[in-house]
Amino acid sequence: MSALIESDVAALVQAAIEKHGRNPDAFIPILSEVNHVFGHVPGDAFREISRQLNIEGGRVNVVESQLYGLASFYDMISTKPRGRHVIKFCENAPCHVVGGKAVWDTLQETLNLKNGETTPDSKWTLVTTSCLGLCSVGPVLLVDDDMYGNVTPEQVTDILERYE
Amino acid sequence: MKTKRAMILVSNDPESIRLGANEVVQHLNEALASYDLQDEVDVSTISDVGYSNILPLVIVYPDTVVYGPVKASDARYLVEEHLYKGRVVNDLLAPPKALTGPIGFLRGHKGYNPAEQRVVLERAGRIDPESIEEFISANGYEALGKALSELTPEGVIEIIEKSGLQGRGGAGFPTGRKWRFVRGAKGEKKYVVCNADESEPGTFKDRLVLEGDPHLIIEAMVIAGYAIGADEGYIYIRGEYGLAYQHLETAIAQAKEYGFLGDNIFGTDFCFNIHVHAGAGAYVCGEETALIESIEGKRGEPRSRPPYPTTNGLWDKPTLVNNVETLANIPPILRNGADWYKSLGTPSSPGTKVYTIMGNVNFRGVIEVPMGITLREVINIYAKGMKPGSILKLAQTGGSSGSIIPADLQDTPMDFESFRKAGVSLGSGALLICDQHTCIVDLVKVLLQFFRFESCGKCTPCRVGAQRIYEITKRLTQGQGEIADLDIALDLISEMERTSNCGLGQTAGTAFRGMMTHFREEVEAHILNRVCPTGVCSMDPETAQSDYIFITQEK
Amino acid sequence: MINLKINGKEVQVPEGTTVLQAAGQVGVTIPTLCNHPDLHATGGCRICVVDVKGWRTPMASCTLPASEGMEVETHSPAILKSRKTILELLLANHPRDCLTCDVGGSCELQDLSYEYQVQVPEWGTKGTRYIADSDPNPFVRVDMNRCIQCTRCVRACTEIQGRFVWTMAERGFDTHPVPGADTDMLDARCESCGACVAYCPTGALSDKMSYGQGRTHQVKKVMTTCTFCGVGCQFELNVKDGRVIRVTSTEEAPVNGNHLCVKGRYGYDFIHHPDRLVKPKVRRYLIEGKKKKTKGKPWEWVETDWDTALDLAARKLHDVRTNFGADSIGVLTSAKCTNEENYVMNKFARQVLGTNNIDHCARL
Incomplete structure (x- = not known):
């Protein structure tokens, strides 16, 4: 990790701790914030979070292994680098029965990716996700924070073209 | 408050926003300003009202005219015609067929649209969720005032017990009894936890409440805190619900400002604070002990029970965990009384139930109806029938862990009691309606894929069992199934039901079992004839690939 | 005190006792895998499930507190079948390498499979998912393919050693232990x-230095006290063919239990x-009874017997004490x-x- 990013992580972690506090109930929100900014939680960030939580005024003692255990458990936090844009496709039954599989196949073909993979140019990462609670407009896919409902295979290219 | 002669509501659920709801609001405001109507007409937003084809939706009150879909370019014309000249814009009207629920009612299509009975979703979609004034003017915080000024904590619990309210998280445990347990538990410090980790696929009722009526949950939690003797509460909301999280944060700040939350609520000695805690994507955290572990900053692995959260919950203190829909029933019950509540629904399952309807039907969305209506009624009346060309093959109730209901069981009343007798589970209220083009094996494979992905991995039966049943089902879809596999799977499922640590593993095989009970012939066709009767499954061994990359060990 | 019945036998236990512990009191052994008396119980592996009257499903006895009037069945036919299924599930993706595994013969999974006569099921994941011997730690051999996700390593490191x-x-199915943020152990x-x-109940974590050198039943175990410090830890030297191949x-x-540094x-x-001194050595000039010299090799160490060495030391001490007084010696x-x-x-x-x-050096 470059020196620039390292100081970024430190500042980000500090801000997250100020916002969410130092108690154990802040661990997941802090990891989520780091994940939101970097797209994943880099290895050094675990150590940085534990370092900052354990210094002055820290009521908790947490080490990077525990934080890694958390991050890898929760689906919205990634421990591996992802592309600039992450496509999350709902693979659950309500989207599946209204034509989700065709959309998923088209996505895989168009991007030439399988579930969990990232394109060589680091533009796209394609993952499946569990239900997003938007079942009334399924099939649903999420590009970064943008939600697309009632998606048809024909719309896939159009949606992908919106992103740089 | 200034008197306004009209109000315009624009839907701002995620789908509407994507389709330009924010631009519509902006253009409406500009248009109003250009006609100098800005002081007479208010523009506000409503959250998801459960419609999908007519978004963004614009409702003009007090006439209650519903327009949709409305584009930003329509805004100026709409303001000029409707609000300046006073004429309804027929071109932009939402098709009457698309309307249901309270909006449909107000629009005057009685007789065409079925009667919904909205208790939980009473305000969702009708008030601005970011305005506490609108909530208060719609009887908000009235129940809390009544509880704190007229009732003892014991009195509150008595009313809830008398109402017969059962937990809406799926298990149907009597709410009043749970409250009494926590009230009776030893300990100075107690917690109220609202389970808003609504992750059951096909369920989004809690999202509608949280996005559209966040104060309702705050009010209910404060009442619960008063009744059980707690001064702190957590709302565990799933990480995917960003908008609901924002609305809750706003609502909490407003409630504090108004003295409905914080110290000395309503001028009494009672104090209560609420934290909103966002999850990070784990279905299993809907299980109450996993949820508690997750708040405590641990992996969301369910604890062994007993002891139960009612005595050893959050931070090992007595904790009341209630689902959003359960809590949403509390204020209306206190306002209207236990007898009113019991008059809704069936004697064994009082009240209403919010269902989310999905699948191959004409209307997909949310309805709130009394307990005990049948699946046939839901499909033919509320869901406006199957899609053209579709015939009902099966329905799945209660999300992924729910039961498969074949078409011939569609007249069973949907309440906890009748469903229990029929051996199916009502679950979270998700109703997935599937037509004749759905292959049961393919559907079950998708459901099992979900469980193997969402199993927490703590206990052996669920961690490995879910993977095994998934593999067996997947082999069926690839034309590689064996008859012997079916018995192995059923045997595994019954052991998972017996020995899994929590409901996830215990219910993971429900759909598979339902498939074998009701659709055995179709499954056997996949094995004996190597044919998928609906033509959905590839039946191609070539596509059989392992889900895992195996490592060749270097010698 | 709480009264309960286990397999029809009355047992009285203090409050807070688990059913597993209560069963032990009346001589009933319930099999366990993830449970260990030194560690916090989690109820994960489910092998210790028992039938409890009035409960819909079997309960994990390692976490179930005994309660008044409880009636427990530990070895009913249904329970035996459940245990067999759990073992099958654990074996279904376990490598078939018991023949070459270091802990063969002292593996808890193997022992239970034997006890319950479980065959490795046909269905299951074929192939291995993790690299064998994946960690560069010089002492610990890691092979996650053999892991049964009991989490005993995690709890031992957390609760006993405090190193996390x-x-x-x-x-889900991918759950497995990792060191730190998925790095290596030393990092x-x-x-x-x-x-x-x-x-570790299986061969997932084993001793690297002794890997392949001898299994438990091939060694003679000799209890001894550690010589490295004064704490007095005891352990067993595993001796095979006259050589110490491992310490367990x-x-x-009594002092340290399972814990060692x-x-x-x-x-x-x-x-x-080979460098170890097994016989005393003294300076050549001393053994030759000569004076210190700076030329030649009089300073060289030469091997001798104990009597000679001790005699020399005693004589020298005596000389110093006689010539300079007792306080000249420390x-x-x-x-x-x-x-x-x-x-x-x-x-x-x-x-x-x-x-x-x-x-004493401890004061330094």
């Missing part, structure tokens, strides 16, 4: 105490090291000696030599 090296990562602050190895800890050790568990290679003892040895040295200094100049 291991954590469970991922979820994750590991002190190589080997507690995780001691508590045992709960029977890196030196005790892995610092045994000195025993058969005695420094070692933390690597036992209490008894240090006591003897104390007597020797004060009563034989007649000086109070005695100290």
Whole structure:
């Protein structure tokens, strides 16, 4: 990790701790914030979070292994680098029965990716996700924070073209 | 408050926003300003009202005219015609067929649209969720005032017990009894936890409440805190619900400002604070002990029970965990009384139930109806029938862990009691309606894929069992199934039901079992004839690939 | 006190006792895998499930508190079948390498499979998912293919050693222990105490130095006290063909139980090291009875027998004491000696030599 990013992580972690506090109930929100900014939680960030939580005024003692255990458990936090844009496709039954599989196949073909993979140019990462609670407009896919409902295979290219 | 002669509501659920709801609001405001109507007409937003084809939706009150879909370019014309000249814009009207629920009612299509009975979703979609004034003017915080000024904590619990309210998280445990347990538990410090980790696929009722009526949950939690003797509460909301999280944060700040939350609520000695805690994507955290572990900053692995959260919950203190829909029933019950509540629904399952309807039907969305209506009624009346060309093959109730209901069981009343007798589970209220083009094996494979992905991995039966049943089902879809596999799977499922640590593993095989009970012939066709009767499954061994990359060990 | 019935036998236990412990009291052994008496119980593996009257499903006895009037069945046919299924599930993706596995014969999974006569099921994941011997730690051999996700390594590292090296990562079928943020053990602050190895019920974590050198039933175990410091930890030297091939800890050790530090568990290679002194050595000029010289090789160490060496030492001490007085001698003892040895040295200094100049390295 470059020196620039390292100081970024430190500042980000500090801000997250100020916002969410130092108690154990802040661990997941802090990891989520780091994940939101970097797209994943880099290895050094675990150590940085534990370092900052354990210094002055820290009521908790947490080490990077525990934080890694958390991050890898929760689906919205990634421990591996992802592309600039992450496509999350709902693979659950309500989207599946209204034509989700065709959309998923088209996505895989168009991007030439399988579930969990990232394109060589680091533009796209394609993952499946569990239900997003938007079942009334399924099939649903999420590009970064943008939600697309009632998606048809024909719309896939159009949606992908919106992103740089 | 200034008197306004009209109000315009624009839907701002995620789908509407994507389709330009924010631009519509902006253009409406500009248009109003250009006609100098800005002081007479208010523009506000409503959250998801459960419609999908007519978004963004614009409702003009007090006439209650519903327009949709409305584009930003329509805004100026709409303001000029409707609000300046006073004429309804027929071109932009939402098709009457698309309307249901309270909006449909107000629009005057009685007789065409079925009667919904909205208790939980009473305000969702009708008030601005970011305005506490609108909530208060719609009887908000009235129940809390009544509880704190007229009732003892014991009195509150008595009313809830008398109402017969059962937990809406799926298990149907009597709410009043749970409250009494926590009230009776030893300990100075107690917690109220609202389970808003609504992750059951096909369920989004809690999202509608949280996005559209966040104060309702705050009010209910404060009442619960008063009744059980707690001064702190957590709302565990799933990480995917960003908008609901924002609305809750706003609502909490407003409630504090108004003295409905914080110290000395309503001028009494009672104090209560609420934290909103966002999850990070784990279905299993809907299980109450996993949820508690997750708040405590641990992996969301369910604890062994007993002891139960009612005595050893959050931070090992007595904790009341209630689902959003359960809590949403509390204020209306206190306002209207236990007898009113019991008059809704069936004697064994009082009240209403919010269902989310999905699948191959004409209307997909949310309805709130009394307990005990049948699946046939839901499909033919509320869901406006199957899609053209579709015939009902099966329905799945209660999300992924729910039961498969074949078409011939569609007249069973949907309440906890009748469903229990029929051996199916009502679950979270998700109703997935599937037509004749759905292959049961393919559907079950998708459901099992979900469980193997969402199993927490703590206990052996669920961690490995879910993977095994998934593999067996997947082999069926690839034309590689064996008859012997079916018995192995059923045997595994019954052991998972017996020995899994929590409901996830215990219910993971429900759909598979339902498939074998009701659709055995179709499954056997996949094995004996190597044919998928609906033509959905590839039946191609070539596509059989392992889900895992195996490592060749270097010698 | 709480009264309950286990397999029809009345048993009385204090409040807070688990059903598993209560069963032990009446001589009923319930099999366990993830449970260990030294560690916090989690109820994960489910092998210890028992039938409890009034409960819909069997309960994990390791976490179930005994309660008044409880009626427990530990070995009903249905329970035996459930245990068999759980073992099958654990074996379904376990490598078929028991023939070459180091812990064959001392593997809890193997023992239970034998007891319940479980065959490795046909269905299951074929192939291995993790690299064998994946960690560069010089003492601990990691093979996650053999892991049964009991989390004993995580709890041992957390609750006994307090190093928090291991954590469970991922979820579902992918759940497995990793060190730190998925790095290697030493990078994750590991002190190589080997507690995780001691508590691992299978061959997932084993001793690297002795890997392939001998299994439990092939060795003679000799209980001894550690010589590295004065704590007095005890452990078993595993001796095969006259050589110490491994050290194993045992709960029977009164001071330390299963716990050892890196030196005790892995610092045994000195025993058969070619450089190790096994006979006393003295300076050549002393053995030749000559004066110190600076030319030639009079300073050279030469091997001798104990009598010669001790005689020389005694004579020299006597000379010094006679010529310069007892206080010209000082005695420094070692933390690597036992209490008894240090006591003897104390007597020797004060009563034989007649000086109070005695100290101990632990004070330095």
